[in-house]
Amino acid sequence: MKSILLIEDDNTLRENIKELLELKGYRVYDAPNGEKGVENTLRYLPDLIICDILMPVMDGYEVYEILNNNKKTRQIPFIFLSAKSNPEDVRKGMNLGADDYLTKPFKEEDLISSIESRLAKYAILTENQKRQRGSGDSPGPEVSSLQELRNYFREQGQVLELNKNSAVYRERKNADFIYLIEEGLVKTHRMDEYGKELITGIYREDDFFGFYYFKDVSTYPETATALEDCLFYRIYNSNLSEILSSSHDLTIELAQLLSDNLSILKNHLLEMAYASVLKKTTNTILNFAEIMKAHHADDIKISRSDLASIAGISTESFIRSLSSLKKEGLIDIEGRNIKILDLSKLQKVRW
Template sequence: MENSVLLIEDDLVLAENTRELLELSGYRTFLAHEGKTGLKKAYKELPDVIISDIMMPELDGYEVYTALQQNRHTRNIPFIFLSAKSNPADVRRGMNLGADDYITKPFSEEDLILTIEKRLTKRAQLEGEKSPGRKNQFHLEEFKEYVRTYGEQIEAEKNEEIFMENRMACSVYLLEHGMVKTYRLDEYGKELITTIPQKGDFLGFYSYKKSNHYPESAQALERSILYRLSHDEFLQMLEQNRDLMLEFAEEITHSLDVLRTHLLEMAYGSVLKKTASTLLEFAEKVKDDNTPVLKVSRSDMASVAGISTESFIRSLSCLKKDGIIDIIGRDIKILQLEKLTEIH
């Protein structure tokens, strides 16, 4: 049976040309020229994939997607946004809602078909894993490869927000490259950094409930690359695979142990010890270098250490005087990692 595609596009010429491309590629195609009609056709036809323009009369693409997510028959249909190249903010907003992918206009036939096939393959694999008698064989590292293959790649520039506290937790992220912080703000607006994930770490998963909100924010400390999977799909994969769930629980337990140790150091460690521990924590993120250079702001590192920026800077001066680190402009070069570990 041929797969079906619902295309919602208010540009009549583009819509007709795209329908022709889809039908020539073997897809049964439904067409709607505005959001309300598209929503009705989605409910009636239950297509295998939905492609929708963003800017449309009456209901825009965001509203269409939100409505589809509220219906149990349509919430799992792969949804792809169409967006003009000149509007990257529109794409980011759509993906933050939880859409599966996007295509920028103008697009080639190859881009269109490859994007659809990628989403259909992903959906077929998920449905196959749900079939009675079939066991999902994913382990944690294999699951990370799955996310890299089928997840949406996100590039976050330095200081760009990845997700924000109290927003709907619609996505889970796998950090592939760069450095990210998660943090919370207290009632006075003071920032407390909670974690500094490293390559291969997941962030953004906080609850096994279907609907929840992010309890903290995440921001790129440098240009970073992440892969994003919808929260529902991430949860579905865990629920289908007991071994994967246990491995993930083990990861969470380890993270809690690290956090407890960090909190104890913040409560009882000396200022110099807190500074040294923080430098070691950041050095771990660039462990491929024997003399790592840290390009993180003083205020961010002070927040991780749980001390004032001024105290952190004074401690850096002491460490530099002892030849343990060097300060090159705004960067910190660690010269003697072993001596850092010996500081009490």
């Protein structure tokens, strides 16, 4: 009999799902919140976990991250259950590495189908691993999601610490490594034909960067520089190629991540081409504020020239736009720091 742990704070829904699963022949353990869910997972080591997202004490994302960082529980199939159905929430759940994401209200057959398919997939993977060990093969690292890849970087990667303004790698140098940021901010940039710096990306905590080549080793097409003191993990390109060759799911996730990044870059380039100077300045401030919010910071702390480069305008034009926004009371400038004073009005300028 397969066992399932159900983590759900709605008592009525929890009892209904538990009864349904027991009628289908599963042994069901339950928990009313995330903290109890982690405790029961370690206690019972179920075959599968179904977990709500919005819960008191500890939400579903926190539960997943704790269990995914524990070697005893990281392989347990995990299904998110939530009333949140917009694409960003679904993508967040799947990017963390969850096996599935069901939105409330759901059909009973959809829940059962998801459970059966995840258990079947896990059984096949387990059997293949046993066969590899039995045949004496040496399997590659077991990495099947972006979150597991982050864990692999932290456990197996080289640690690198750099001070603010230090180069992580330079254009035309051998592209040997892929990086994961543990702490700090990084920009990637290159020089155009007129000697002007163009910033091509901004990366923060938990972001990968340095993806350029997956087979033949070549050179970096741009430079990466630390915008503040940084801590990284890095692995060789060859290690990543080995991991991707044995994990179809991870390859698909990584392709989606790179596709999303290209879409963001495309929108940024279109904005640079057609938006007014004031709108470019506003968009840059708002976009960077979103990064800093995720980075647990209230102020934007980056040089004017870097912000201007991101916006695709001259530093002088950028500073004039900042002054205009300050006079209107939308932002405040303290030394090198920019603080948003009226977010709603600033967003209106954006469009």
